Amino acid sequence: MKISGSQRLPFPPDQSYALMQDPEALARAIPGCESLEQTGENEYRMKMKMALAAFSGAFEGKVRISEQQPPSSFRLDVEGSGKIGFVKGGGVLKLEPSETETVVNYDGDVQVGGTIAAVGQRLIEGAAKSMIQRFFEKLAAS
Amino acid sequence: MATTITRPKTLIGKAIRRREDPRLITGTATYVEDIKMPGMHYAVVVRSPHAAAKIRSIDTSKAAARPGVVAIFTGQDVSKVGPVPCGASLPGLRVPNHTILATDRVYYAGHPVAVVVATDRYIAADAADDVEVDWEVLKAVADPLKALEPGAPAVHPQWPDNKAFDFHQEHGDIDKAFAEADVIVKQRILSQRLIPTPMETRGVVAEWRAADRALNLYSSTQIPHLLRSMVAQMLGLEENRLRVVAPEVGGGFGCKLNVYAEEALMGFVAMKINKPVKWIETRRENYLTTIHGRGHVDDYELSAKRDGTITGIKLRIIQDLGAYHQLLTPAIPTLSVLMMPGLYKTQNIFADIVGVFTNCVPTDAYRGAGRPEATHGIERMVDILAAELKMDPAEIRLKNFVQPNEFPFPTATGLIYDSGDYAAPLKKALDIAEYEKLRREQSESRKQGRLMGIGMSAYGEICAFGPSPATPAGGWESATVKIEPSGKVTVLTGTSPHGQGEETTFAQIAADELGVDIDDVLVVHGDTALVQYGIGTFGSRATAVGGTAVYFALQDLKAKIKKFGAMLLNSDDVTLANGQCIDNKTGASKSVQEIAAASYRAMQLPPNTEPGMVSTHFWEPPNFTFPFGAHLVVTEVDRDTGAVKVVRYIAVDDCGNILNPLIVTGQVHGGVAQGIGQALYEQAVYDEAGQLITGELMDYAVPKAHMLPWIESDHTVTPTPVNPLGVKGVGEAGTIGCSPAVVNSVVDALSPLGVKHIDMPMTPEKIWKLIRSAQ
Incomplete structure (x- = not known):
């Protein structure tokens, strides 16, 4: 499933870029994130809780940042699995200045499996969009 | 010399309420x-x-x-x-x-x-x-067409082409038929994957x-x-x-x-x-791991004369098998080939099946098992041909039917159709619908810009599975009938039901044959420790094969009753009627109950006769039976939303003799519900990675009562010569006759927009897009 869109951060691009590479800021901003610990260069182990319709469950997974071109773009790959299935996704985030702010355009693919695929596929797009929005709202507030 | 008087039948043909229902509807049954x-x-x-x-x-x-x-x-x-x-x-x-x-x-x-x-x-x-x-x-592959492409992920690494088998059958001279044809029509027709969805999951x-x-x-x-x-x-x-x-x-439908x-x-x-x-099994497990049905991609070609005579049928089936073979997985599409000529005479057929492995749960028998696919295909193609020739769809069918004087009729696929009058149910359906008037209404409604459709199907099916040589595990069925010392009758059947109402119909047979009260008859099934061996319930075989075994066990028992009765009455001329063995000379009589008691007490035995009153019969059917019928469907399509409304549903089914019209009608209703499910709503969908995304009832649209029309059910009766009850079977008829009639109706509704074919399910989204692209 393709997921794309754009969000705004009320900071200039270099500050926005730095924020999105900062594990502590990310941990605070990712909805349901319980821990984000660095396991290597640009690699993190993440624990998060996710709820989708009637399902909620803990996910454990990896986050990897690559193709970094500060302050204009980077690639983010996320892979997680838990009792209700697995999620695998990746995409490129592009940062563009807009006056004093930053517009973040994202474009990626998400694949889900297990119970969440069987029962929640039609809800995932909406859920992903709202999670992304919450993520940027929290990031903006940091 | 004993003579037989035909006793007026008292229970056969009557709408006896199902004796199993009280425990089912009060929640007291044991699953x-x-x-x-x-x-x-x-x-x-x-x-x-x-x-x-x-x-x-x-x-x-x-x-x-x-x-x-x-x-x-x-x-x-x-x-x-x-x-x-x-x-x-x-x-x-x-x-x-x-x-x-x-x-x-x-x-x-x-x-x-x-x-x-x-x-x-x-x-x-x-x-x-x-x-x-x-x-x-x-990497996984879920789509059978993609699985056949070079370089596709191999489901089983040892077979990189993902093919499980190739099957070919042909008869007659197909090349000549196509070379000499006035018209050839072609169409790819899909029969989508379906999830059987019994109310009770496995356990x-x-x-x-x-x-x-x-x-x-x-x-x-x-x-x-x-x-x-x-x-x-x-x-x-x-x-x-x-x-x-x-x-x-709690239901099976083949799964x-x-x-x-x-x-x-x-x-x-x-x-x-x-x-x-x-x-x-949870419902989600049921959807993921219990077999699915259908999963066909069918390429059809029909050759015909200008007057509408069908001269040949070519069919290439791509069957999505899933990852494994369950019990009958690869056999199901071969039934489609057997049924491919439908009710039509043509002796020129050419069929190929490619069985394809995919990373999906296996497909297997689902209500109709191979025959709905074949019927859907031929009945769509006949309509496509009629449209091409600008003929009326009823007329082209009547022209090509096997005629009543041609039975037993050998088909191009090697079957022998037992009996039939194929025009009768179609004509009856047309009469009920007031067809001419309906067509006039349609042309009026078209002038007003409405999208009204009239569609029909004339189906045949293979039932009463079947002669043992034609089945994988024996096609006979068994019955034991016991009259207990108290006179109560116990019927043990090898065809274990899951909603077919055999506890009622088999009791009707036994009560009528013995002349006892139906409440004195108990039908026992489904326990290998109690019942002699049996084959089971599928392929519309329960009454036609299992019921016939009961009938023959009863004949043996009646002969024994008469022997004991003659002995007790000291007569050599007795008649068994209305539960009494009567001395034809004196009029003296002994009841079946008295005779049963005497047979166990065994104070005296007739010559060469064992004590007791038990008989077991294993009945091997000499042929399948071939029920048939015609369904006629009136639909109206909402131009703005694409929603299809079934305005009228007329089902005229010929299942041979009818033992219990209530049960027969119930089977037709249930079958039509599942046929409409396939035609309009249901589809098992896997994403590209092989994830089932219709994994629960929120996403897989089993029709609910309000999504189904009133069904006008009627019958013609053509008994089969295959069994003495004259019954053909009706468990799958509704499903088989339904989907092509509904699709033909909707295609007819949209034909003014240039629509020639629609694949199932005909969801509002799909229809809306068709309407939009036509405008």
Whole structure:
């Protein structure tokens, strides 16, 4: 499933870029994130809780940042699995200045499996969009 | 000399209410889930979330540490259990080794990899979540067309072309037919994957009685005896040490005509832990792991003369088999080939089947099993031909039907149609619909810009499975009829029902033949310890084959009653009528009950006659039966939303003699509901990675009552000469006749927009897009 869109951060691009590479800021901003610990260069182990319709469950997974071109773009790959299935996704985030702010355009693919695929596929797009929005709202507030 | 007087039938043909219904509608029936045993343990199966993956390792330590967990078994632990059987054989068929738990690799999402057993079902479910499998995810292929492309991921690495088999059949001179044709029409027609969705999911209780070396297996199955034979073999247990009980079975529609991994697995678990164990399939498991139906991509070509005479049929079937062969998986599309000429005369056919492996749950028999696909195809093609020739769809059918004086009729596919008057139900349906008037209404409504459609199908089907040489496991059926010393009658049938109402119809047969009260007759089924061997309930065979076995057992018993009656009456000329054995000379009589009591008391025996009043008959049918009928459907399509409304549904079915019109009508209604489900709503959808995304009832649209029309059900009656009851079978008729009639109707509605074909399901979205693209 393709997921794309754009969000705004009320900071200039270099500050926005730095924020999105900062594990502590990310941990605070990712909805349901319980821990984000660095396991290597640009690699993190993440624990998060996710709820989708009637399902909620803990996910454990990896986050990897690559193709970094500060302050204009980077690639983010996320892979997680838990009792209700697995999620695998990746995409490129592009940062563009807009006056004093930053517009973040994202474009990626998400694949889900297990119970969440069987029962929640039609809800995932909406859920992903709202999670992304919450993520940027929290990031903006940091 | 004994003579026979034909007794007026009192029960056959009457709308007797189903005797099984009170317990069903009051919630007092016993399903597998209702079985309680001291010390019961509960099993939950750990399943793959991936459609294709290698298993690097399985860590059960965390799950095993959970209090209440008794045992966990993985593929290595069950390596001695035999594979899930495939009963179908085709030349060159590739049969993957279908172990009951995956060992090193999984082939579809939902593939069982381990079983967790605990003292409580919730503990078992939580512990199943604790089982950690290290997966190496592989590329999967879920679409049969993509699976056939070069370079597609191999479902089974040893067969990179993903082909399980090629099958070919032809008859007549197809090249000549096509070379000399005035018109040739072609169309690709899909019969989508469907999920059978019985109300009761599968479930198994296994109880190992170690002291007796006996395994009791309770399973929601259509085939208790075949299941016993095959599970005994899988477990390496002597067959007479295994008892299979099918208690109340809450629907099957073919999906319980099977042997599943969990049935052997629970037997294995019970024997290992020496405690009874219960496994009840959840609805999500049911959707992921119980067989699906259909899954056809059919390419049709019809050759015809200008006057509408069909001269030849070409068909190429691509069958989505899924990852494995379940019991009959590869055989199902061969039934489509057998049925491909429909009710039409043509002797020139050419058929190819390619059976394709995909990373999906296997397909297998679902209500109609191969015949709905074939009927949908030929009935769509006949309409397409009629449109091409600008002929009326009723006229072209009437022109091509096998005629009443041509029976028994050998078809191009090797069948012998038993009896029929194919025009009769079609003409009756046209009469009921007031067809001419309806067409006038249609042309009026078109002038107003409305999208009204009239569609029909004339279907035939293969029922009463079947002669043993034509079936994988024997096609006969058995019955024992006992008159107990008290005069009560017990019928033991090998055709174990799951909603067919045999406790009523078989009691009607017995009560009528013996002249006893129907309430004195008990029909017993579904227990291999009680019932002599049997084949089971599928392929619209219960009454036509199982009921006939009951009938013949009763004839033997009646002869014996007369022998005892003649002895007791000291007569050589007796008649059995209305439950009395009557001396034709004196008028003196003895009741069946008195005679039964005397036969057990055995103070005196007729010459060469054993005591008791028990008879067993195994009946081998000489042929299939071939019911037929016509369905006519009026639809109206909403131009703005694309929604299809079925305005009228007329079903005229000929299933031979009707024993109980209430049950026959019920079968038609249920069949039509599932046919409309396929035509308008249902589709099992896998994404590209092999994830089933219609994994629950929120996403898989089984029609609810308000989504179904009033069904005007009527009949013509053409008895079959194949069995003495003259019955043909009706379990699948509704489904088979339905989907082409609905699609033909909607295509007719949209024909002013230039629409020539629509594939199922005809969802509002699909129809709306068609309307929009036409504008």
